[in-house]
Amino acid sequence: MIKVENLTKRYGSVTAVDGIAFEVGKGEIMGFLGPNGAGKSTTMRMLACYLPPTSGRAEVAGCDVFSDSLRAREHIGYMPENVPLPQDMRVSEYLRFRAALKGVPGRRIKERLSDVYDLCGLGEVERKMIGALSKGYRQRVGLADAMIHEPELLILDEPTIGLDPNQIRQVRELIKNLRSHHTILLSTHILSEVEMTCSRVIIINKGRIEALDTPENLRARLSAGGEATLEIRVSDPAATAAKLKAVSGVKNCSHQRLGEWTRFTMKIEGDPRESLHALAVAEKWPVRELARKGATLEQVFVEVTHAEEG
Amino acid sequence: MRRFFTLLHREVSHYLHQPLAYVVLFFFLLLTGFNFQAGVAALNRETGQTSIVEAFFNTVLFWFPFVLIFPLLTMRLFSEEYKMGTIETLMTAPVRDGQVVLAKFFGAFIFYLVLWAPSVLYFVIFQWVTGQNAAGAIGSYLGAYSMIILIGLFYLSIGCLASALTQNQIVAAVMAFALICMMFFVSLLSFLFLNASPALRELTYYFSTIEHMADYSRGIFDTRPVVFYLSMTAFTLFLTFHIFQYRRWKT
Ligand SMILES: Nc1ncnc2c1ncn2[C@@H]1O[C@H](COP(=O)(O)OP(=O)(O)OP(=O)(O)O)[C@@H](O)[C@H]1O
Numbered sequence A: 001m002i003k004v005e006n007l008t009k010r011y012g013s014v015t016a017v018d019g020i021a022f023e024v025g026k027g028e029i030m031g032f033l034g035p036n037g038a039g040k041s042t043t044m045r046m047l048a049c050y051l052p053p054t055s056g057r058a059e060v061a062g063c064d065v066f067s068d069s070l071r072a073r074e075h076i077g078y079m080p081e082n083v084p085l086p087q088d089m090r091v092s093e094y095l096r097f098r099a100a101l102k103g104v105p106g107r108r109i110k111e112r113l114s115d116v117y118d119l120c121g122l123g124e125v126e127r128k129m130i131g132a133l134s135k136g137y138r139q140r141v142g143l144a145d146a147m148i149h150e151p152e153l154l155i156l157d158e159p160t161i162g163l164d165p166n167q168i169r170q171v172r173e174l175i176k177n178l179r180s181h182h183t184i185l186l187s188t189h190i191l192s193e194v195e196m197t198c199s200r201v202i203i204i205n206k207g208r209i210e211a212l213d214t215p216e217n218l219r220a221r222l223s224a225g226g227e228a229t230l231e232i233r234v235s236d237p238a239a240t241a242a243k244l245k246a247v248s249g250v251k252n253c254s255h256q257r258l259g260e261w262t263r264f265t266m267k268i269e270g271d272p273r274e275s276l277h278a279l280a281v282a283e284k285w286p287v288r289e290l291a292r293k294g295a296t297l298e299q300v301f302v303e304v305t306h307a308e309e310g
Numbered sequence B: 001m002r003r004f005f006t007l008l009h010r011e012v013s014h015y016l017h018q019p020l021a022y023v024v025l026f027f028f029l030l031l032t033g034f035n036f037q038a039g040v041a042a043l044n045r046e047t048g049q050t051s052i053v054e055a056f057f058n059t060v061l062f063w064f065p066f067v068l069i070f071p072l073l074t075m076r077l078f079s080e081e082y083k084m085g086t087i088e089t090l091m092t093a094p095v096r097d098g099q100v101v102l103a104k105f106f107g108a109f110i111f112y113l114v115l116w117a118p119s120v121l122y123f124v125i126f127q128w129v130t131g132q133n134a135a136g137a138i139g140s141y142l143g144a145y146s147m148i149i150l151i152g153l154f155y156l157s158i159g160c161l162a163s164a165l166t167q168n169q170i171v172a173a174v175m176a177f178a179l180i181c182m183m184f185f186v187s188l189l190s191f192l193f194l195n196a197s198p199a200l201r202e203l204t205y206y207f208s209t210i211e212h213m214a215d216y217s218r219g220i221f222d223t224r225p226v227v228f229y230l231s232m233t234a235f236t237l238f239l240t241f242h243i244f245q246y247r248r249w250k251t
């Protein structure tokens, strides 16, 4: 659905996107991650045919975004960052205008409007002026606009920013449900969202792709860097910490007193839980918790994007 | 074509949604009404060779509000979309740059026609009340209003150009006003060269908006102004199109 080769964008002397290449297949949900200023929005603008690339090429649904941009745009529903909307139109008026502009046939506009009202929960505000809407509702209008012509590809730049938790969940559900008919490229700073919805993830930093894989594989890469916690009742935490550190697979250990109990947090390699349990039994420590946490996408993100700075 | 009309509809309704449009309409009617009244009063005092139509379209009271309305009508066309960022949603819909430029231009033109429509009533009412002809001949009406349309096309295209250059509406209005005034002052040149050689007068006549209006509102038609205004409009719109495209591409 998307094919990007060696895509570069320079703003004067600033290279915002630096020779990236990737492909997104039909029906995939591709997450687009990266720190502020990494070049996510710039890449999306190029794919949405708003900015011409400085060099390289990109193809959407078989149409080049530069030379065949009009046809490419018909396949794309794009929701820009910050959702620019005219202030002086009613929601229904605006969406009707957008539908006609994007070539939805006149007799189908009504049906499409009521579809997107349902999908985005806009029913109660359809008669309101856009300028009078709250941020979250403006966001929903933007989303409705992106979907109104049933495009094969949705490009969403931070679609859930500014939404309330219920809405974030709804949007997430919506995105998952769209998977059957649409391909989605979405950028976000909410990592749990990526883990829940995306089939693959691109992590971009300073205009270059640092990682591209499924969320599971990315986490597996760092599974070495997991964490274990152990909560026990001991009288001398410092001595206990030393004993814990001696267990193979435990790299370092910190502790925190919680009344009678002490919580030990360990950086681990592999899975030393069994040996930790054995040790606790041998030492007769009363245990109330023993748990292990694999690497999160957040850790992967930090690791990948701070690699050269750290 | 359907996309063009969708865009055009949006542009025209955008005018009707904005208070500025009504303010412009109100003051324009007030000033032209005043101008009309002054013309009638002057002719009451002394009967001359001129008709009401001629008097109406050829005074300072006519030209002053006339050049002012163009910046006001066109300043937001592109500037507002740049500023609000809505240009991004607009240009990622499957529309051609040229369609957008033309829709904005003709949207402004339609509102311009709406602005002028009530003035026709002045003459109708005048004839009805006084039983006299407001113009020497029907050609005067045709001439005056076709000149209104021709000059309007050109000055609106200048306004489009100015608006496509900047995201600041005030800057766009000032630029449009300056450019239109420049074009208008060029038209005064012909009065400096009243005694110049015929060839030079020929040349200055080409640019002399004031003389064009004077002739046309007397029912004297000439093809030169038609060619001048239409070709200048086309050229300015062509420039606007390229500036509009370039602005997006250079970033
Ligand atoms: N119009 C512009 N002119 C000049 N430089 C720009 C322009 N737009 C973006 N940039 C620069 O390009 C780089 C990438 O910006 P971009 O907006 O793509 O980042 P992003 O990944 O979307 O960041 P964020 O998470 O903050 O949205 C930044 O260094 C930014 O300063």
Ligand SMILES: [Mg+2]
Pocket: A040, A041, A042, A081, A157
């Ligand atoms: Mg961004």
